Amino acid sequence: MHSFSPPSRRSFGLRLLSGDTPGHPVASFLMAVLVFVLAFAPLLFAGTRAVATAARVAIFVVLAASYDLLLGYTGIVSFAHTLFFGLGAYGVAIALAGSGPSWSALFVGSAAGIGFAALLGIGIALLSLRVRAIFFSMITLAVASVGQVLASQLHDITGGEDGLTFSVPPLLSPSFHPFTEPVLGVRIDGRLNTYYLIFVVSLVLFLLLLRLVNSPFGRVLRAIRENEFRAEALGYRVVVYRSLASAIAAAMAAIAGTLMALLLRYNGPATTLSFSIMIDILLMVVIGGMGTLYGPAIGAALMVLAQYYLEPALQFLAELTAPFPLLSAVFQPDRWLLWLGFLFMLVVMYFPAGIVGSLRARGLYSQTR
Amino acid sequence: MGDRIFASAKSEKARSGLAASAERNAPALLATDGLSIRFGGHAAVDGVSCRFPPGTLTAIVGPNGAGKTTYFNLISGQLRASSGEVWLNGERITHLPPSARARRGIGRAFQLTNLFPNLSVLENVRLAIQARSKPGFSLLRLADDATEILEQAFAVLGRVHLENRANIAAAALSHGDQRKLEVAILLAMQPRIFMFDEPTAGMSVDEVPVLLDLIEAIKAERQHTILLVEHKMDVVRRLADRIVVLHQGRLVAEGDPASVVNLPIVREAYLGRSALS
Ligand SMILES: Nc1ncnc2c1ncn2[C@@H]1O[C@H](COP(=O)(O)OP(=O)(O)OP(=O)(O)O)[C@@H](O)[C@H]1O
Ligand SMILES: [Mg+2]
Numbered sequence: 001m002h003s004f005s006p007p008s009r010r011s012f013g014l015r016l017l018s019g020d021t022p023g024h025p026v027a028s029f030l031m032a033v034l035v036f037v038l039a040f041a042p043l044l045f046a047g048t049r050a051v052a053t054a055a056r057v058a059i060f061v062v063l064a065a066s067y068d069l070l071l072g073y074t075g076i077v078s079f080a081h082t083l084f085f086g087l088g089a090y091g092v093a094i095a096l097a098g099s100g101p102s103w104s105a106l107f108v109g110s111a112a113g114i115g116f117a118a119l120l121g122i123g124i125a126l127l128s129l130r131v132r133a134i135f136f137s138m139i140t141l142a143v144a145s146v147g148q149v150l151a152s153q154l155h156d157i158t159g160g161e162d163g164l165t166f167s168v169p170p171l172l173s174p175s176f177h178p179f180t181e182p183v184l185g186v187r188i189d190g191r192l193n194t195y196y197l198i199f200v201v202s203l204v205l206f207l208l209l210l211r212l213v214n215s216p217f218g219r220v221l222r223a224i225r226e227n228e229f230r231a232e233a234l235g236y237r238v239v240v241y242r243s244l245a246s247a248i249a250a251a252m253a254a255i256a257g258t259l260m261a262l263l264l265r266y267n268g269p270a271t272t273l274s275f276s277i278m279i280d281i282l283l284m285v286v287i288g289g290m291g292t293l294y295g296p297a298i299g300a301a302l303m304v305l306a307q308y309y310l311e312p313a314l315q316f317l318a319e320l321t322a323p324f325p326l327l328s329a330v331f332q333p334d335r336w337l338l339w340l341g342f343l344f345m346l347v348v349m350y351f352p353a354g355i356v357g358s359l360r361a362r363g364l365y366s367q368t369r
Numbered sequence: 370m371g372d373r374i375f376a377s378a379k380s381e382k383a384r385s386g387l388a389a390s391a392e393r394n395a396p397a398l399l400a401t402d403g404l405s406i407r408f409g410g411h412a413a414v415d416g417v418s419c420r421f422p423p424g425t426l427t428a429i430v431g432p433n434g435a436g437k438t439t440y441f442n443l444i445s446g447q448l449r450a451s452s453g454e455v456w457l458n459g460e461r462i463t464h465l466p467p468s469a470r471a472r473r474g475i476g477r478a479f480q481l482t483n484l485f486p487n488l489s490v491l492e493n494v495r496l497a498i499q500a501r502s503k504p505g506f507s508l509l510r511l512a513d514d515a516t517e518i519l520e521q522a523f524a525v526l527g528r529v530h531l532e533n534r535a536n537i538a539a540a541a542l543s544h545g546d547q548r549k550l551e552v553a554i555l556l557a558m559q560p561r562i563f564m565f566d567e568p569t570a571g572m573s574v575d576e577v578p579v580l581l582d583l584i585e586a587i588k589a590e591r592q593h594t595i596l597l598v599e600h601k602m603d604v605v606r607r608l609a610d611r612i613v614v615l616h617q618g619r620l621v622a623e624g625d626p627a628s629v630v631n632l633p634i635v636r637e638a639y640l641g642r643s644a645l646s
Contacts, residue, residue: 233468
């Protein structure tokens with residue numbers, strides 16, 4: 001009857017996941033594949049492009065999962081998440097472009113970006129006290145636009161529309177080659193270091209988020225999502241919880257931004273602040289399954305892969321079907337966005353609660369623990 | 370907790386500030402003083418002064434729209450008074466938010482069931498326990514590690530006979546079971562003031578006794594102040610130490626059950642009502 005297993009009986013692995021599993025064999029399998037591929041990407045893929053894609057997946061896992069903390073767990077509909085992403089990236093970019101590729105500049109720039117993002121997150125959450133949900137969402141949209149405008153107008157600081165290109169500390173720089181020969185078949189270089197920095201930070205943040213949502217704090221967030229009025233009547237200061245959730249989500253998005261800046265050694269409005277990224281994040285969370293964390297991770301992987309490989313895949317199919325002009329036209333690579341839309345529709349039709357959410361519901365896994 | 374009830378010098382001072390109605394010796398745990406709220410021009414609660422002595426059960430009766438629920442909302446903080454005061458242990462709590470009042474021991478079960486619909490029955494109760502327990506605010510501990518909270522939650526569910534439904538979503542419960550869960554959440558809060566707003570409304574006949582026994586058991590502890598809004602006169606007679614009658618937002622009568630139920634204004638109000646139902 002009791003759905004909980006006493007802590008002593010939980011394995012180390014389960015504790016690492018904070019007792020929260022994907023909840024369905026298929027979801028677990030997808031997560032296992034994702035973690036495996038990300039963990040060994042530099043060994044599995046020869047090309048730098050593939051490894052960069054893997055890094056991008058890891059970054060978007062954090063971005064989408066941190067957004068899920070807001071949207072799926074706390075029920076806050078904010079469109080300002082890219083602003084925090086951008087703050088982290090600009091923190092690193094401005095510091096490194098300004099004072100050269102030192103670790104201290106990287107540290108100060110990241111800390112400033114992350115700290116500012118967290119404060120802004122609290123500020124935005126406090127706004128939600130004053131206005132109703134729909135107006136709150138619109139205000140976040142306005143705040144995000146202001147961020148974009150500032151980034152492109154403050155040319156001297158941000159590099160404007162062109163953005164900032166900068167060098168990273170030597171250890172992370174592509175020109176870093178401690179060994180002339182590959183070690184155990186792997187070229188040790190700055191790119192590899194950067195990749196594993198991104199991977200490890202992302203993994204730790206994801207596990208931290210899992211822990212958060214399964215902590216007493218996380219339980220209260222879900223209570224607020226379900227019935228804010230009753231949560232308050234039980235004695236929870238809803239504002240405090242909302243603000244803290246917002247600050248944490250903002251800080252995590254900012255960390256994802258710092259990782260993005262390190263990966264690209266560049267940052268500009270289009271790479272971290274654009275609304276199309278905000279929409280991508282929303283889709284990742286909704287497609288994967290709101291309020292599951294694993295869902296957004298899987299959603300992030302699928303979205304990034306689709307963006308990178310749908311076009312070449314269509315190209316391949318179009319060539320394959322060349323003898324049949326009509327069919328070939330359907331697979332015209334320029335139509336990849338159309339195909340993406342079609343895939344979304346399929347997912348929404350067959351997985352109304354998102355991939356992980358719907359799988360859990362089918363597996364009779366009670367999402368209501 | 371009990372030591373906080375009548376303790377501080379501050380509360381002594383504040384209590385002496387209470388209106389002239391404070392001569393009675395028994396200190397009131399909860400009191401309202403000229404409490405009013407207006408919606409537009411309409412006073413839904415109009416100058417209600419009342420004291421709720423500790424260890425007693427006060428039934429609040431009155432016809433539909435009399436302002437009973439609104440009065441409750443003013444006490445537990447969901448609505449802010451237009452004028453007048455709410456006092457708890459001599460502390461003026463009129464302007465505190467509901468969460469602060471809940472932490473001071475005001476617990477409320479709502480007339481319209483007010484649960485966390487997609488969370489499990491167990492989780493609904495656990496949240497109420499967590500709200501008052503020390504490790505309540507923790508970001509990195511696992512909620513499921515707090516086994517003592519889980520045990521307490523199951524104990525509370527046992528009291529309303531919902532322990533077998535612990536793992537289903539609150540929204541999936543029958544109406545009667547949802548009413549029981551509403552009360553279970555209140556029990557789990559372990560408040561000093563219990564506020565029940567028509568707890569038996571919409572329950573099937575065989576479910577009602579469980580609930581009444583429960584309220585009676587809380588009352589028998591004589592530790593708590595209980596406010597009960599109830600339309601059924603037999604329930605009121607069985608449970609109430611005292612009856613307060615609200616009518617059009619005003620307190621029109623109060624006293625022991627035997628005398629109050631025979632007052633013309635009460636008979637009028639309730640005859641009108643029973644003629645309808
Ligand atoms: N938020 C509000 N805005 C405007 N009017 C309100 C509001 N809340 C209550 N009222 C009005 O105040 C009056 C008292 O309502 P209330 O719900 O307190 O009555 P009640 O005694 O609890 O009735 P019932 O027995 O039907 O539960 C009603 O006329 C109601 O329409
Ligand atoms: Mg009412």
